[in-house]
Amino acid sequence: MFRTTAPVRRRGAGHAPDPATAVPRLVRAAWRTASGPGRAYDPAEVHEDFLQEAADPYGVEFRRDLFAASGRRTSVELADAALRGLGPLDGDEAPEVVVVAYATPDFEHGELVAAYLKHHLPGEPLAFAVSDQGVLAPFTALRVGVEYARRGGLRRVLLVVVDQSSQPYEMPSSGRDAVAEDSAVALLLAWDGGQEASLGGFGLGPADRTAPPPGEVVRPLPGLPCTGVWAALLSGTPASGPAVLADLDESRGQAAYCTVDVGEWRADAGTR
Amino acid sequence: MTSIAAVSSYLPDTVPLASLQEQVGLSDVQLRRYQRFYGLADVCRDEGGTETDLLLRAAAKLTELRGQEQRVKYVLQARTMPSPLPYPLTSVGPLREELGLGHAAGFVVSHHACASGLLAVDMAGMLLAADDDPDALALVLAGEKACTYRTQSIPDVTVMGEGAVAMLVSGEDAGPxxxxxxxxxxxxxxxxxxxxxxxxxxxxxxxxxxxxxxxxxxxxxxxxxxxxxxxxxxxxxxxxxxxxxxxxxxxxxxxxxxxxxxxxxxxxxxxxxxxxxxxxxxxxxxxxxxxxxxxxxxxxxxxxxxxxxx
Structure with missing residues (x-):
């Protein structure tokens, strides 16, 4: 069970600024993709009336042709594949906070990814999701996950980021909102900063005032709204030390960057 | 500290539960049970409004927000349903613009279903307490549509209404x-x-x-x-x-x-x-x-x- 008192402010309001910062360590990571046709489409099982009813107020048309031709893998299936890519998480490696991030909903299935992950992990992690922030949702997920760890004296955070390409409505065909394939990333992060250090190397805000520090920056792969920046990190040349990742949401006029220590992360031995 | 500095609500007009009997799929016995034992009678529904409209109507009544927009650093929408709007539409985007909060980071908190509201308040206070600015605020919103067959009731438990709330949350001991x-x-x-x-x-x-x-x-x-x-x-x-x-x-x-x-x-x-x-x-x-x-x-x-x- 998650239990807490109200958080205590440690900085500002007459207190000396706290100079101590830390960045999370990437301990394990896995990226899985899927494309092509999935299960057969049966209108009787798909609740087409719900899909049309949900879209009507927004003047959007249900597109059976697009939906039937899509993979229709569940977001739980995508998240599960990425989680399995991490290998067994026992004892000291089990996450204490689990944050799911996505921009693309799973319209067909009522299963909650965060609850599913909690059910398949040891221990009693606090598990929830953040979304509806376009490509920046995984940055918020990292910030919130680390803040819960910091506040509770916890050490391990699991981020699971999902891009769901099966949508029952017409999707953007270009730009950062376009989804080329199903994709999910699982990231096991260690927070060594304890309760005193602040999250360093992080920013999220108006694009004209939010720039990553000078130096090499990992930018997203196209066609993967939320997993793209992590996919770029995991598919690139293995780095050591801190890696800075950044993304830009032009439609919201906002940008974000984060820093993770990738010096010790264990490469995923599985295939995409 | 986390405090709710101000709260406003929007309750649409109500319809009698009995008028929803067929729509919700209640038998006569169930309807009587809902009315006599569950205490359900009228249900608030906004026929023409979208989720975004409900939340905007609640926020419009939050008079404490007026003139304080630049203090709002986060907009958190607590949501039960993980997928109510066709991608890439969101309520958070238009809300930020309509309320003059384009500078704020806005996102949905979910997967605790109807318990996501309490999580969002806790999260808002936590983010504010971790920041440098003691004057900063978060706008927390909740309220959803019950417009589809699958979202308008929990069988044998309740019938869903479309009331919405807007709150200003502080990371200080600054609210009532x-x-x-x-x-x-x-x-x-x-x-x-x-x-x-x-x-x-x-x-x-x-x-x-x-x-x-x-x-x-x-x-x-x-x-x-x-x-x-x-x-x-x-x-x-x-x-x-x-x-x-x-x-x-x-x-x-x-x-x-x-x-x-x-x-x-x-x-x-x-x-x-x-x-x-x-x-x-x-x-x-x-x-x-x-x-x-x-x-x-x-x-x-x-x-x-x-x-x-x-």
Missing amino acids: NRMLGYAARTHARFHSDFILGGDAAKDFQAQYLPGLCEVIVTALDEAGCGLDELALVLPHNVNRLSWMGVCKQLGIPMEKVFLDLVGAAGHCFCADPFLNLQHAQELGRLRPGDRYLMTSVGLGATFSAMVFEH
């Missing part, structure tokens, strides 16, 4: 409602679907009373508050009957549970305890120094409780 303790537990074996059937439904029914009592007792323990110190309980408005069991189990007098909106609004997703806060304040049911409890239960299944001091 100071958070003291919070407990949440997700019983993840119920993850498979929102609407449970068969043995899973029976299992959830058996879990309901101990699960809710557990988080209530734990949140009170975190708050350093005894059950007998509670002046008021601001519950989720699923039905009256379920509260009779909780009150009997914990020894809470029923008159301390604010159930006015069960029969006047229906179960408004994540918004219930905050709708109750706004109405309880308006009715003078909270006095300075009163300690009170909020509760929520989300399918999936998360039980949550939060203790405040007024």
Whole structure:
């Protein structure tokens, strides 16, 4: 069970600024993709009336042709594949906070990814999701996950980021909102900063005032709204030390960057 | 510290539950049970409004927001349903623009289903407490549409309403409602679907009373508050009957549970305890120094409780 008192402010309001910062360590990571046709489409099982009813107020048309031709893998299936890519998480490696991030909903299935992950992990992690922030949702997920760890004296955070390409409505065909394939990333992060250090190397805000520090920056792969920046990190040349990742949401006029220590992360031995 | 500095609510016009009988799929026996034992009578519905409209109407009544827009650093929308809007549409985007909050980071908090509201308040306070600016605020919103067959009721439990709330949350001890303790537990074996059937439904029914009592007792323990110190309980408005069991189990007098909106609004997703806060304040049911409890239960299944001091 998650239990807490109200958080205590440690900085500002007459207190000396706290100079101590830390960045999370990437301990394990896995990226899985899927494309092509999935299960057969049966209108009787798909609740087409719900899909049309949900879209009507927004003047959007249900597109059976697009939906039937899509993979229709569940977001739980995508998240599960990425989680399995991490290998067994026992004892000291089990996450204490689990944050799911996505921009693309799973319209067909009522299963909650965060609850599913909690059910398949040891221990009693606090598990929830953040979304509806376009490509920046995984940055918020990292910030919130680390803040819960910091506040509770916890050490391990699991981020699971999902891009769901099966949508029952017409999707953007270009730009950062376009989804080329199903994709999910699982990231096991260690927070060594304890309760005193602040999250360093992080920013999220108006694009004209939010720039990553000078130096090499990992930018997203196209066609993967939320997993793209992590996919770029995991598919690139293995780095050591801190890696800075950044993304830009032009439609919201906002940008974000984060820093993770990738010096010790264990490469995923599985295939995409 | 986390405090709710201001709260506003929007309750659309109501329709009699009986008029929704066919739409919801209630038999005559079920309808009578809902009315006589569950305490459900009228349900608030905004026929023409979208989710975004509901939230905007609640925020428009939040007069404390006017002139304070630049202090708002976060906009958190608590949501039960993980997928109500066609991608890439969101409510958060238009809300930020309409309310002059384009500078703020906005996102949805979910997967605790109807308990996501309490999580969003806790999260907002946590983010603000970690930042440098003690004057910063978060706008927390909740309220959803019950416009589809699958989202307008929880069978044999309740009927959904479309009430919405908007709150300003501070990371300081700056508001009239100071958070003291919070407990949440997700019983993840119920993850498979929102609407449970068969043995899973029976299992959830058996879990309901101990699960809710557990988080209530734990949140009170975190708050350093005894059950007998509670002046008021601001519950989720699923039905009256379920509260009779909780009150009997914990020894809470029923008159301390604010159930006015069960029969006047229906179960408004994540918004219930905050709708109750706004109405309880308006009715003078909270006095300075009163300690009170909020509760929520989300399918999936998360039980949550939060203790405040007024």
